[in-house]
Amino acid sequence: MLKAGSLRENWLRPFFFYGNNWLSLLGGAITTASAMVLVGFWVVSVVGHGGSSNPYLGILFDLLLPGVFVAGLVLILVGIFIRRSFLLSTDQVPSFFPEVSIHDPVFRRGLDIVVVATLMNFIIVGVGCYRGVAYMDTVSFCGATCHVMAPENAAYHVSSHAGIVCTECHVAPGTAGYVHAKVNGTKQLFMVLVDHYPKPIMADHKVPVASATCLHCHNPNAELGDKLVVSQSFADDATNTQTSSVTVLHIGGDDALGHLSGIHGAHSGKIEYVATDADDQTIPWVRKSNPDGSTTDFIASGAPAPNIAHPQVMDCIGCHNRAAHSFDTAQGALDKMMAQGSPSATLPFLHKEGLALLKTKYDSQGEAKARITSGLITFYRSQYPSVWDAQRPQIQNSANSLVRIYIDNIFPAMNVGWGTHPNNIGHTDSAGCFRCHDGNHTSKAGKTITNDCSVCHNLVVSNEPHPKLLTDLGMH
Known part of the structure; x- marks a missing residue:
């Protein structure tokens, strides 16, 4: 059993002496700041879960911040090792190590550096985590940043639920839903990182039950006639x-x-x-x-x-x-757009030709855009030259509308075609x-x-x- 005096002289004094370098002090500040943020998050989670229910929250607080904490500890040890090696090589190791005391100006200066750096890091890490969590609650993160969700993101923006935050429907309230979302979100991130995710991505009962989501806004007993x-x-x-x-x-x-x-x-x-x-x-x-x-x-x-x-x-x-996240059929989407005026029903056989172009298989959305546009233009230039001369703007606008229908519903990179997602x-x-x-x-x-x-x-x-x-x- 080490005595208190022996522990202080053989371990604490050398530790603080060698640790009094800028690298170790920075590591101490990083470790302390990340620890304070983590403890604050754990307190909020245990006391009342007053924070965000974002499914990717676990990535930040269960993986990234602990990693930052460990990185700070590593910096402390690296700094100690470097300084000790330097002092040994230059024969500057003292015969006895300075006492650890607040009255020692060298120790006090190092402590001041740690305190100031910790406060700065706490503010930076805390604000960064808050802004990160807030961003992960946005539709742009779920739909745009995560590129594999492009089909669902496109369908969402034209749905009756556009404007409702993703987590309102995809994360059940309460501790169980919160934990499930964190675990599932972390797993999904790793699947994307290693490029091992299903194509297409199907719901497969991943949406919480209606009582935990839909019924927060909709009255199931309403008489709608x-x-x-x-x-x-x-x-x-x-x-x-x-x-x-x-x-x-x-x-x-x-x-x-x-x-x-x-x-x-x-x-x-x-x-x-x-x-x-x-x-x-x-x-x-x-x-x-x-x-x-x-x-x-x-x-x-x-x-x-x-x-x-x-x-x-x-x-x-x-x-x-x-x-x-509803996807149209080719005919349903075309009929709705034509009823709104574009593609133009004044162009002969527009419905027939447009439907054929929409149902053609393309390897990418870029290819679809080029071939749909050129295909419609070629049809009217070759088959109806008078229509091409008189209604060129309507033909170009109709081609643009056909491209929009395709891009909003078909995603070759994710194997999403007509009818992939049944309604x-x-x-x-x-x-x-x-x-x-x-x-x-x-x-x-x-x-x-x-x-x-x-x-x-x-x-x-x-x-x-x-x-x-x-x-x-x-x-x-």
Whole structure:
């Protein structure tokens, strides 16, 4: 056992003597400042988690700052080793080391340097960490800085949720959600750094349940009644014949008297399901909880018996799976843009040629931009020279609009093409409602999950050129 005097003379005095150099003093300041920031963060986390819930927070506080702390310690030891080696080589090692005392001017000067440097580093590291965390909470970090999220970032900016911070939907509140986000975010960063991440990146149940996210803003019991949906489409003929469809969606909900109606009302009870694929597109088993406490199991005919030990509970995300990151189909996107005026429906066969150019396979967005533009221009110059001479600006603007449609929806580098990300709202572009409402899911008692169209919507007008209804409503 070392005595106090021996410890002071043989260890502390040499340590402070050799450590009185600019490199060791800088290391001490860095170590102390990073330690103060870390302790402050740990206190906030334990006492109340009043800080950010950013999924990459763990990278900063669990990896980078501890690394800075260790780097400071290494600098202390390196500085001591260098000074000791120099003094030994020049025979300047004293016969006894100075006493460690605040009254020693040399020791006091070194202590002053450490204190000042620590305060400066604390301010720099603290402010840097705060600004770093604040930046990692922004959409630009999640969508733009992380280049692999380019498809989701493009879809987000044209969604109804544009402006909602990513962490509001992708990080569940509470300690469990916070820890999960930190671990998952750190893992994702390493996957990107080593270039070992999936292409395309699929959701695969990474979004927290609706009760922890969606229901903070949306009332699940609101009675929304019916919604009128008007859609425009264009034919592949010379005049790009425009037609309109009008659908009444029975969204419904839970009214003031507790009556359930419509799509939301039918799904507001407890419904469990088992999917056999990561995207929830194949659902062979559904269980509905009845008002009397009993349950009814529906199984798709011909499907093998699934493992129902861990079923998923259907919530908002079960149908609204692409609420903030929805991708169009080629025809859907083209029809919407043409209804807005560009690409121009005055150009002959624009819809047919534009759709063919959009569906062509390109190796990159750059190639798509060049070939779509040149392809449309070549078509009109060769097939309709008079149109090219008279409507050259409209053709160029239409080509630009086609390029925009492609760039907003197709990302060859991430293997994202038309239909890569299915949207479960409706059933025209992907299975959607028909995953369960296909008339093929039957209970033991012979009851089948309904596929009666009128339960969810009524098609009032179907592909009519000039619907009288829209004229009467002043919408045409």
